[in-house]
Amino acid sequence: MDSVSSPRFRRDVDCRVISNIGTWMSSAASSWLMTNLDADPLVVSLVQVAASLPMCMSATPAGVLADIGGDAVCGALVLRRLKSKFGPNALTAIGALGTALALTLFGLAREPLIGVAASAIAGVSWIAVLATLNVSAQVALPDWVRGRGLAMFVMVFFGAMTLGSAIWGEIAVIIGVPGAHFLAATGALLGIVLSWRCKLQDGAEVDLTPSMHWPTPVVSLEMQDDQGPVLVTVEYWIEATNRAAFLAAIEKLGHVRRRDGVYAWDIFEDAAEEGRYLETFHVESWLEHRRQHDWVTNADRTLQDAVDRFHMRGEPRITHFVSALRKQ
Numbered sequence: 001m002d003s004v005s006s007p008r009f010r011r012d013v014d015c016r017v018i019s020n021i022g023t024w025m026s027s028a029a030s031s032w033l034m035t036n037l038d039a040d041p042l043v044v045s046l047v048q049v050a051a052s053l054p055m056c057m058s059a060t061p062a063g064v065l066a067d068i069g070g071d072a073v074c075g076a077l078v079l080r081r082l083k084s085k086f087g088p089n090a091l092t093a094i095g096a097l098g099t100a101l102a103l104t105l106f107g108l109a110r111e112p113l114i115g116v117a118a119s120a121i122a123g124v125s126w127i128a129v130l131a132t133l134n135v136s137a138q139v140a141l142p143d144w145v146r147g148r149g150l151a152m153f154v155m156v157f158f159g160a161m162t163l164g165s166a167i168w169g170e171i172a173v174i175i176g177v178p179g180a181h182f183l184a185a186t187g188a189l190l191g192i193v194l195s196w197r198c199k200l201q202d203g204a205e206v207d208l209t210p211s212m213h214w215p216t217p218v219v220s221l222e223m224q225d226d227q228g229p230v231l232v233t234v235e236y237w238i239e240a241t242n243r244a245a246f247l248a249a250i251e252k253l254g255h256v257r258r259r260d261g262v263y264a265w266d267i268f269e270d271a272a273e274e275g276r277y278l279e280t281f282h283v284e285s286w287l288e289h290r291r292q293h294d295w296v297t298n299a300d301r302t303l304q305d306a307v308d309r310f311h312m313r314g315e316p317r318i319t320h321f322v323s324a325l326r327k328q
Helices: 007-037 041-058 064-108 112-139 143-175 177-195 240-259 286-295 298-308
Strands: 230-237 263-269 276-283 317-322
Touching: 064 112, 064 177, 112 143, 143 177, 143 286, 230 286, 240 263, 240 276, 240 298, 276 286
Parallel strands: none
Antiparallel strands: 230 276, 230 317, 263 276
């Protein structure tokens, strides 16, 4: 920790942070662009290879970084075939297994050949997992929020690497470098088991293109973009026998509405008239609600159609209320 007190060291850290801001922005933007042009994992992975290749080329040719970089290129070239055969979830698990194997070999390495083999396995595993996660993070997001979503992905990714470097460095001091490698390998294996139920999005089953099916709100007031909050209500008439199925379907729709920025979402049942339900939610402003009309996707429409099919009287009645106090 003596180096932290050095002004030169602190200036070096400040420069690296400022430099990395541009790197993170470039990483998010380039991945977004390549996914829009071609969501093929091979293409996305080659973006990562291109970003790391100069570092590998400038390193000592016989160094470990060059080994990882070269094998990352090889991993990228066979990634498409592996993904088509195993799928994104199994491919990520295989990459994690490869990482665990590489860490174990690093812990056991007493000869350069073992270290080179471990580097080769680590390079292939790294690019397989990284490219798959990049594709999944992008195809899971609609266009209107993809930039912010990728920024969060990059922030968490590099933040975890930063924090993990410090933690594993301290662990290596306590239990030794081989022990740290073995412990990290065990953690990678446990991560596979604990995260297996969480499936990655591959974009094949979810259509995130805008559906544009919401009707234009009917208003008689002169609405300003910053007026709000806005209260939206949707009235449903449901048969008593369909109550449980309707509530289960609309709860899924409520999750989507909250995801898109609404708050205070709820579904109410009329105490005086059986079968009458009122869905309500708030939006921050009239402009925000107008944007929601552009944001709703075909996948969201599928959930909404599942709710609407329980409605007995034509189309559900939609009303919009804007705060009267905020307008004064």
